[in-house]
Amino acid sequence: MSYYTSLTGLKNAQTELNVISHNIANAETNGFKKSNTQFADIISSSIVTDPSLTVGIGSRVSVIAQDFNVGAIEQTGNALDIAIGGEGFFTTVSPKSGQTEYTRNGAFSVDGSGFIKNAQGARLQVFPSVGGVTNTAVHQDAQVAPTNAAGSAYASVTIDQEGMVVASYDDGSNVTLGTVALANFVAPSGLKQVGDSSWKVTGKSGEANFGAPGSGAFGPLNSGSLERSNVDIAEELVDLISAQRYFQANAKAIDTATQISQTVINLRT
Known part of the structure; x- marks a missing residue:
């Protein structure tokens, strides 16, 4: 389960990186409006699930919202x-x-x-x-x-x-x-x-x-x-660093899950 949970995070991070890259690429495009990536969590439950034991199974991109604030x-x-x-x-x-x-x-x-x-x-x-x-x-x-x-x-x-x-x-x-x-x-x-x-x-x-x-x-x-474009380069670079850390954290979670699985397999053999 942890593989798929972290995989959703990796996909979301990649989407956010793509959106930020597109914003930066159009920082000098007249009339361009930047976009922001928004996420939502995914929950696995049913009508008989105990709310105190509900387990999340990752996240998804809920919307890529356009920002129509006036540029300079x-x-x-x-x-x-x-x-x-x-x-x-x-x-x-x-x-x-x-x-x-x-x-x-x-x-x-x-x-x-x-x-x-x-x-x-x-x-x-x-x-x-x-x-x-x-x-x-x-x-x-x-x-x-x-x-x-x-x-x-x-x-x-x-x-x-x-x-x-x-x-x-x-x-x-x-x-x-x-x-x-x-x-x-x-x-x-x-x-x-x-x-x-x-x-x-x-x-x-x-x-x-x-x-x-x-x-x-x-x-x-x-x-x-x-x-001009309403893209703020400084803001986008900060978001880029944040998205990179988001990607790395999910990649690390997958790596950790792999090590745990390998340890279990070694115990059984």
Whole structure:
């Protein structure tokens, strides 16, 4: 029994080491959210078992919980680098698959077709409104026209704290493209990680609730800034040492059980 009990500990320690390693590897990934491993004990008992004689048979990973605390905000000076100063996720849609993803990484740029997109090509979603958002159920790709109605060429695009996306043209005119669509969830820890600092909706997270930056629980936007990873290297290194000791202790318990078994076998022979 002691072999299997300690074996659960070894597996858990390996899982924790993997999670910590993943956190450390993404310490410089913009918009990344660290994860924490939580364990639960396993008890072997039945309705006739004396509670005072209940024996534990190890532990298991109960959950690998994502930590959505806001990371440090870094100034970049790029107009299309935007950080959310509070709750919310940017909404993006892949032009190839049509799938909607959510991210805290606000590093955007304009492609050759005028779409505002992230490094993976997913297009930033905006509410098609000018004088305030009235319908959060409708959002569309943010796209800059190469020329305005007067034929002047596109010059630049900016996004303010309220999420208004404004394109400027050579003749000095401005065109509002819409308001950045932010999403929030009842249980963000239930979101599915899909890589590239992005998440998808699951049954555990609940459906997305959309809103404009700076409204309700949604944080305002910080233009010219990016949200860094919320990984604390010092904390992760301490956890790494703890996980290593956890692994070594369980390995030692298996070694001790092996020695006891060997002693019993030698006595019988």
